[in-house]
Amino acid sequence: MRITPNILINNLLNNLYKNTERMGKLQNQIASGKRLTKPSDDPGGVLRSLFLRTTLGELDQFEKNVDDSKSWLSVTQNALNELVSVFRQAKTIAIQGSNDPSSDVRSALSYQVGGLIETALNAGNTAYDGKYIFAGSKTQDLPFTSLVEGITYRGDRSKMTREVALSQTVITNLHGDEVFQPELYHQVVAGVRVSDITAPLNEVLPASAVGAGNFTINLAGVAPLVIGPIDPTVDSLTDLMNSINAAFAASNSPAEAEIVDNRLVITSTLQGTEGVMTITDGVAGGILTRLGIADNDGKILGENILPPAEKGVFDTLIDLRNALEGRALAENKLMGLSDGSQSVGLIPSDLITFTA
Structure with missing residues (x-):
């Protein structure tokens, strides 16, 4: 290929143009203090810059x-x-x-x-x-x-x-x-304190053993909650508490169960008469009776209902x-x-x- 003087001149002019453009871009960066002044300067860099700007704003x-x-x-x-x-x-x-x-x-x-x-x-x-x-x-x-x-x-x-x-x-x-x-929360506290909240209920509760059974909790505005079956030969007080809370969570019930001083405590988080709950044992001499929450007829014991302040x-x-x-x-x-x-x-x- 023959290189003519015109080709050399055009290459020189092209290089001068690119250098001039690059010098102008650097001068703009110096004057503005910004490396990116428009998206075409660096599309990937602009995206990163926008992400960082959003993150800094957050x-x-x-x-x-x-x-x-x-x-x-x-x-x-x-x-x-x-x-x-x-x-x-x-x-x-x-x-x-x-x-x-x-x-x-x-x-x-x-x-x-x-x-x-x-x-x-x-x-x-x-x-x-x-x-x-x-x-x-x-x-x-x-x-x-x-x-x-x-x-x-x-x-x-x-x-x-x-x-x-x-x-x-x-x-x-x-x-x-x-x-x-x-x-004014309505709270029910078990009358019996267990020695081990993780042991099977039959091992820590008084009275004769009973088989697996259910019990029902009624709260205002909530369909009756059937808890169980609870198997006292396997389930502990902690398991019982978790079963109650799972039922409360599944029904969006305004109540919670917890263990305080090795006793089961069930609390309605509604105040006043709206928060009153009833609990019925499913079988005679069932878990609630043995925990001292219900009487032999399965009805909640009045002395276990804490009065409001x-x-x-x-x-x-x-x-x-x-x-x-x-x-x-x-x-x-x-x-x-x-x-x-x-x-x-x-x-x-x-x-x-x-x-x-």
Whole structure:
């Protein structure tokens, strides 16, 4: 092939053009601080860049969610600490009132309790970033209002969640009912404590052995749940608990079973009369009878139904004030206040970590 001067000149011009284009691209990168200014620069690199940008955006949002959750929980902890302080002061006032029957002293103490009620009300209406922390999902509405008949909760029982990592959420709130109101859950506790929750029931339960059998749990709004067959020669208390919870989960029942102090405990998570459950043993002298839950006729034993808490935070303080004002209230109610984070048992045990 013959190489003419024109071919050499064209090759030189082409190389100069490419170098000039490359220099321009580098100058644009230097000026903009970006390696990719348009998709055609590097299609694969652009896709990677977009993915990384999206990931960084998600991580930034997760970080904001974590910071917001920490701030929300910090405000919640401060409000709970305020309640602990209220009950410690109420404890002191109750002791003073029970030791000094003087009307003048009790009148002054009653006035102090009125201030504690106001402090507790303000704690219940604590807000963070314009949202009421104890209102459930009704964060724009004042959760507690003072009426003639007492203090009323107007929030709901919703749980608020924040996404803190991919497909990972945390609950960040406590609603007013679980902090300030009495628990009304219906709970059944076995009268018999077993020595080994993993051993076959026939080995750890009293009375004569029986064969495999069923029992039925009835909950409001849920079709009767038949549990079993439970074979006491093989199944342990843990197996029994798992069978009950499996039935609850399959039917979306508002209840749960657990083992506490080697006893079977079944709890309805609905409150009040809606949460009442009935349990019937399938055979005479069956598993429930041997666990001390049912009588010989298979009906639930009344003494195994735990009563609800008597009073909520506000009712307890109002009762104390009324007692100091001379209204009818047994003196042992005055002395029932305990100092510490579980004041009168009204702050749920799972909140102790906040108030310790």
